[in-house]
Amino acid sequence: MTAFEVRDLVVGYGRGARRVRAVRGVGFAVPAGTTLGLLGESGSGKSTIARVAVGLEQATSGDVLVDGESVLGPAGRRARSRVQMVFQDPYSSLDPRMTVGRSIAEGVHAGRRQPKVDGSLPDDPAGLLELVGLDPSFARRLPHQLSGGQRQRVALARALGARPAVLLADEITSALDVSVQGTVLNLFRRIQRDLGLSSVFISHNLAVVRYVCDQVAVLDRGELVEMGPVEKVLSEPEHPATRALVAAVPQIGVPLFTRV
Numbered sequence: 001m002t003a004f005e006v007r008d009l010v011v012g013y014g015r016g017a018r019r020v021r022a023v024r025g026v027g028f029a030v031p032a033g034t035t036l037g038l039l040g041e042s043g044s045g046k047s048t049i050a051r052v053a054v055g056l057e058q059a060t061s062g063d064v065l066v067d068g069e070s071v072l073g074p075a076g077r078r079a080r081s082r083v084q085m086v087f088q089d090p091y092s093s094l095d096p097r098m099t100v101g102r103s104i105a106e107g108v109h110a111g112r113r114q115p116k117v118d119g120s121l122p123d124d125p126a127g128l129l130e131l132v133g134l135d136p137s138f139a140r141r142l143p144h145q146l147s148g149g150q151r152q153r154v155a156l157a158r159a160l161g162a163r164p165a166v167l168l169a170d171e172i173t174s175a176l177d178v179s180v181q182g183t184v185l186n187l188f189r190r191i192q193r194d195l196g197l198s199s200v201f202i203s204h205n206l207a208v209v210r211y212v213c214d215q216v217a218v219l220d221r222g223e224l225v226e227m228g229p230v231e232k233v234l235s236e237p238e239h240p241a242t243r244a245l246v247a248a249v250p251q252i253g254v255p256l257f258t259r260v
C-alpha cells in the first residue's frame, strides 16, 4: 500500500518576472512502512514539497496524497492532519514558553482521532519521552533547558504522539554535532523498525540518506531526475546531478554511521 504520494506537483513562489518555479512536475510514491530520502542540493525544492504537504505553501497544480486522500485545499484538512513534520531547527519548532510535557500532550491531542498506527506507540507524554530515550522527568522542562539533540527528540516525540500516517523529517540532524547526529539517527531507525513508520527524510547528506532510507529521489532545480533503491542510486548514479552529489562526498564508500 502507498502511504504517501506526490503527483505531478508544481509549486511557484512570487509573481510575474520574479516568479520562481521551485517544484516542476515532481512525482513519487512512498510504500507504507518505508522511508524515502529526498536528496538534492540547496534550493532544489526539497523543503517546498514537504511544506505543501503540511499546508504551509500552496501548490500551483498536481496533488499530494496520504493513503490515497488529497491533503490539498480546505477539503484536504483531514488528510493533512495525518502528516507530521519535524524541522531542522528544534529551537523554532517548539514553543519556548511551553513545557516539554505540554508540547507533547498537544501532539497527542491533535492525533486523538487518528487510527492507532501501532499498538506499541504510547499515547501519553511520559511514554513518548521514554520512546525517544528521555526520562519522563523531562516533561517539566522548558525547551531552553535541553540540548539540541534532546530538543530534536522532543520534536520527534511530539510528532509521533499525533499518530501520523507519514512523518516528514526535514534535515533533522543538520543542526546537530556529528556525535549527536548519530544518536538521533539511531533513534530514528529504531522507531522506523519498531513502529513500521512511513516517512520522507529530507537531507543533502548522502551518508545520512544511505543510513536511514530505503529509496531515494534526487531533485535538481525543482525536477525529479533520478529515483530508486538507495544503495543502487548512490553506488551507480545515472543522472549528472546525482553524480555531482556523490562526487562531492569523497568518503562515500565509508559509512559514517554504523547500522544498528
Ligand SMILES: Nc1ncnc2c1ncn2[C@@H]1O[C@H](COP(=O)(O)OP(=O)(O)OP(=O)(O)O)[C@@H](O)[C@H]1O
Pocket: 013, 014, 020, 021, 022, 040, 041, 042, 043, 044, 045, 046, 047, 048, 049, 204
Ligand atoms: N518563501 C519563498 N519565497 C521565494 N522563493 C522561495 C521561498 N522559499 C523557497 N524559495 C525558492 O524556492 C526554491 C526551492 O527552495 P527549497 O527551500 O524548497 O529548497 P531545498 O532543496 O529545501 O533547499 P535547502 O537544502 O537549502 O533547504 C529555491 O530557489 C528557493 O530560493
